[in-house]
Amino acid sequence: MKRDLVCIICPRGCRMTAEITDSGVLVSGNACKRGEEYATAEMTAPKRTVTSIVRVSNRVDTMVSVKTKEPIPKEHIFDAMEKIRAVSVEAPVRIGDVIIENLFGTCIIATKDVK
């Protein structure tokens, strides 16, 4: 199976061609190694980083932005959103703090400091 893909890892958006062969996924058109990794995953098990926000319960009208530490399987995006929506946190929060542990093989972490 051969497919034209656009790398979504960075805004350069390399146009790539990927083909599943007996010796693995063959990728061309990528400007860096991350593109090859992305194309390989996209052909076998597509993943996405999910980003959203969580309410800070002890601050007025304050949200903290969060993300999945690693990309998660694409089909679980909405499950992850539901889990994220269900929680709130208490300040102080630091970038990298784990907000939800163990979610589809990774975790949800804060991407912003809230003092």
Added chain:
Amino acid sequence: MQKHDIVIIGAGPAGMAAAVAAYDSGVKDVVLLDREQDMGGILRQCIHNGFGLHKLGTELTGPEYAAHYKQMVSDRGIKVYYEATVTGLTPDKIVTAQSREGILKFEAKAVILAMGCRERSRGALNISGTRPAGVYSAGTAQKLMNMEGYRVGKKAVILGSGDIGLIMARRMSLEGAKVEAVCEIMSYSGGLMRNIVQCLEDYDIPLYLSTTVAEIHGKDRLEGVTIAKVDENMRVIDSTRRYIECDTLLLSVGLIPENELTKSAGIKMSPLTNGALVDENRETSVEGIFACGNVLQVHDLVDYVSDEAEIAGIGAANYVKGLKTAKKAVGTVAGNGVRYVLPQVVHTDSGEDIALFMRVVKPYGKVKFTVSSGNNVLATATRLKAAPGEMEKIVVKKDKLIEANGDITVALEEI
């Protein structure tokens, strides 16, 4: 009146990177002014990922990229004035700001403009119909959702397929809204390919090209919109009118560099970029005033914003140190297929390689760019694809640059 070596207006990614670069070049008396309560500019509301892979080597969200630079600013002890809105700038570099403590006045040896851009609003468009609630500019909706946690709507139509529109289509889908359509009046999207893939295709959101919102319906609250195809002259084709029920319309119809201050200082502007005319150090037509980031040209890649800001920061520091020596100035010209080239002025005796940035006029397949001056070819570059939404960068080597004996033209040919 406070005296400083360098005063920077705006503490977004451009202002922060310029401050750090100026400081690291040895000019330590640098101050940053921003009207908001925090550094980071537009990145504070861009909670999605995709920032910094090239500049910092890891893929970050907007707030994380901002935090990285914020740390560098505070590590150096650079003074930042928050909630200080700059209201005046003179050619002799007097900067006036309104702050909570009253009016602040600064006299600077060099000024760096880093005010970013703002969105075009509905006023700039010509859509007939009512003016109900539920119509937002996409950036305003992004701020409401991501910084204030406000749910914007349940059924949305987005006008404009620039990156903000695409990012918001995904954001609203993630929050459970149904995005019925993204309409783009042009025959191509101005957004990055990656955003079409991961924001629209991933969520099965249709993108209608050569299509606009012809009418807005609803009295107090938006009830729906009429979309329609447009002809080559951008006129609505009546037979294609179609009603879509929705409670939200997001407008993502372009960004305008925030240049009121620039103009008030008498700085020469480019009608092509809507920013100042600059040389390779990002110095404007007024000596000692520099510009970088979205106030200079609208960027889609923050990595390039930081690069450009470093050039301006180093340029301003060298200016303060009296290290300006290059004298032979030539202009740059956008040739076939190229909408603009920045910088607009280049010193051929600068002794450095110079990167030229440009945008093409329409989407192309494989193209070859040629940078030339008279009969001298200074650089060439081929690309498999080129699109107006993706800024191109071509480096001219210093030993080639001295061969330029007049204006430098960048043109493309399809190959």
